[in-house]
Amino acid sequence: MKHVPCALTIAGTDPSGGAGIQADLKTFQELKCYGMAVITSAVAQNTTGVKDVHHLPLGFLEKQLQSISEDMPVHALKTGMVAQKDMMNVIADWIPKIDAYYVMDPVMIAQSGDSLSEEESREVLRNQLLPLTSLVTPNIPEAEEITGKRIKTEKDMKEAAEAIVKNFGAGAALVKGGHKKGTAVDYLFDGNEIYTFESERIQTKNTHGTGCTYSAAITAYLARGYSLPEAVKQAKHFVTEAIRHSFDLGHGSGPTNHFAAREEVSNKWM
Numbered sequence: 001m002k003h004v005p006c007a008l009t010i011a012g013t014d015p016s017g018g019a020g021i022q023a024d025l026k027t028f029q030e031l032k033c034y035g036m037a038v039i040t041s042a043v044a045q046n047t048t049g050v051k052d053v054h055h056l057p058l059g060f061l062e063k064q065l066q067s068i069s070e071d072m073p074v075h076a077l078k079t080g081m082v083a084q085k086d087m088m089n090v091i092a093d094w095i096p097k098i099d100a101y102y103v104m105d106p107v108m109i110a111q112s113g114d115s116l117s118e119e120e121s122r123e124v125l126r127n128q129l130l131p132l133t134s135l136v137t138p139n140i141p142e143a144e145e146i147t148g149k150r151i152k153t154e155k156d157m158k159e160a161a162e163a164i165v166k167n168f169g170a171g172a173a174l175v176k177g178g179h180k181k182g183t184a185v186d187y188l189f190d191g192n193e194i195y196t197f198e199s200e201r202i203q204t205k206n207t208h209g210t211g212c213t214y215s216a217a218i219t220a221y222l223a224r225g226y227s228l229p230e231a232v233k234q235a236k237h238f239v240t241e242a243i244r245h246s247f248d249l250g251h252g253s254g255p256t257n258h259f260a261a262r263e264e265v266s267n268k269w270m
């Protein structure tokens with residue numbers, strides 16, 4: 001193989017396999033990227049919720065990052081759960097050392113309602129990490145937290161995407177409408193124009209890890225050399241199919257189906 005696209009996730013774990021590092025690696029693999037993973041926190045969770053969180057020591061986070069940058073190529077990376085401000089500072093110091101697209105999924109609260117980030121980390125996320133991003137992918141509550149403004153309408157979603165780029169220095173912003181009623185519509189602002197990505201809303205409770213899968217798919221397509229709008233378009237297709245074919249596993253919100261998603265998208269382009 002001549003050129004292997006290499007994708008890295010920096011995130012927390014999900015032993016039940018639907019979200020976090022586990023979902024990211026499955027997505028990278030299905031989208032033909034060499035997947036790498038740096039763990040921020042070990043999370044005892046499943047489809048019903050979070051039982052406990054164990055944050056890895058900061059020095060160990062640094063050593064994991066160093067293990068990547070001194071040895072491996074990275075074409076695109078994503079961050080997911082980064083719970084503490086000191087972890088964010090370590091990551092913010094490291095990212096400029098490598099030359100890669102950076103997709104931030106600003107994970108704050110799990111689908112089950114459990115908090116996955118400390119309140120005091122929000123300021124560091126805004127000031128240190130956002131300006132380093134190629135793209136940030138907040139859902140509506142996360143976009144509200146970043147901008148400090150309520151989002152009620154689709155116009156509000158578009159304005160939030162613009163504000164996150166213009167006022168907070170993100171490279172681009174994708175505000176996701178998974179949490180609203182009606183179609184599943186997301187708005188991307190890349191600094192120049194607004195792009196709309198829309199799909200039908202699939203009636204299912206099995207949406208554990210949708211945000212992780214979506215941002216990992218965008219990261220994979222960027223690693224493969226797709227432009228940002230094209231990467232988001234393909235990733236939206238991938239996550240929609242992953243939800244459509246989601247598994248009815250566990251007693252809560254079941255996981256999405258990565259291999260069925262790849263089969264659906266590969267019929268069209270792979």
Ligand SMILES: Nc1ncnc2c1ncn2[C@@H]1O[C@H](COP(=O)(O)OP(=O)(O)OP(=O)(O)O)[C@@H](O)[C@H]1O
Nearest residue numbers: 111139176177178179184185201202209210211212
């Ligand atoms: N029921 C659904 N049917 C179709 N698409 C959906 C559905 N729910 C979410 N999506 C889409 O899935 C993608 C992930 O968005 P979502 O808002 O669920 O992310 P998130 O809240 O960050 O996820 P998570 O719950 O993993 O934190 C978006 O493109 C969103 O529009």
Ligand SMILES: Cc1ncc(CO)c(N)n1
Nearest residue numbers: 012013019020081110209
């Ligand atoms: C580790 C982790 N990251 C993100 C989410 C959000 O789905 C989750 N449940 N767990």
